[in-house]
Amino acid sequence: MDVLYFAWVRERIGLPREQIETDAATVNDLVAELRAREDRYDMAFSDLGALRVALDQQLSDFDAPLAGVREVAFFPPMTGG
Amino acid sequence: MRITVQEAPFDLGAEANAFAAGRMDMGAIVTFTGVVRDLPGDPLLAMEIEHYPGMTEAALTDIATRAQERWYLGDVLVIHRYGRMAPGEAIMMVATAAPHRRDAFEAAEYLMDFLKSRAPFWKREITANGASDWVEAKDTDEDALSRW
Numbered sequence A: 001m002d003v004l005y006f007a008w009v010r011e012r013i014g015l016p017r018e019q020i021e022t023d024a025a026t027v028n029d030l031v032a033e034l035r036a037r038e039d040r041y042d043m044a045f046s047d048l049g050a051l052r053v054a055l056d057q058q059l060s061d062f063d064a065p066l067a068g069v070r071e072v073a074f075f076p077p078m079t080g081g
Numbered sequence B: 001m002r003i004t005v006q007e008a009p010f011d012l013g014a015e016a017n018a019f020a021a022g023r024m025d026m027g028a029i030v031t032f033t034g035v036v037r038d039l040p041g042d043p044l045l046a047m048e049i050e051h052y053p054g055m056t057e058a059a060l061t062d063i064a065t066r067a068q069e070r071w072y073l074g075d076v077l078v079i080h081r082y083g084r085m086a087p088g089e090a091i092m093m094v095a096t097a098a099p100h101r102r103d104a105f106e107a108a109e110y111l112m113d114f115l116k117s118r119a120p121f122w123k124r125e126i127t128a129n130g131a132s133d134w135v136e137a138k139d140t141d142e143d144a145l146s147r148w
Helices: A006-011 A027-037 A039-044 B010-021 B053-068 B101-118 B139-147
Strands: A002-005 A017-021 A052-055 A058-060 A071-075 B003-004 B027-034 B044-051 B073-082 B084-087 B090-098 B121-127 B132-134
Touching: A002 A006, A006 A039, A006 A071, A027 A039, A058 B053, A071 B101, B003 B053, B003 B139, B010 B073, B010 B090, B027 B101, B053 B073, B053 B101, B073 B101, B090 B101
Parallel strands: A002 A071, B003 B073
Antiparallel strands: A002 A017, A052 A058, A052 A071, B027 B090, B044 B084, B044 B121, B073 B090, B121 B132
8 A cells, every 4th residue: 555644754754655565454553563664653653642644535543444445644733724 | 616726826816806706696705815924033934835635635625515515605715825935925715605794704714624624734834043843733723623
């Protein structure tokens, strides 16, 4: 699946998007896999309360299932307007 | 309904006039414009706005559709910019047209409240002192949604 990062999440991880092969069942499982990879991921995901997640461009939750999802995006709370 | 996400500046007067033109049954047009605001103490050089292409348009369309379901509106316009802009430049505008002003005002406020914390934009402020900080979302913005 494609995993996208925006704003300071993108800056901390150091890239805007990547393709990830995963069997993670939920967003939380995917986050745990990413955090185990490297310190920069661990730091970016250290406070999930400060993060939002979108699945296929719809706002979702960290306990949502990933079955059938093609695009996951992580970002801080939005500041439009 | 028109939803536009663009980097280029827009002409507020021309957009408002075009939005209002040709409708004889709309007694009320409300427009709101968000403008880059200078900061007290540490002058702002620029604001940079990042967004999530695809999701941004979908989220704005969803918000505008819900406004149209809730109020009696003839039309809705949302223009939101991304990229770099200077203090005083317009960031975005919404416009609503309705037969009566209450629907137009309330729908415009609804659009703004949801657009601030449910449309995937992120602002960064670059100041004269060299700071370059992401603008943090405010609890009051989230609280504002509960009144709807």
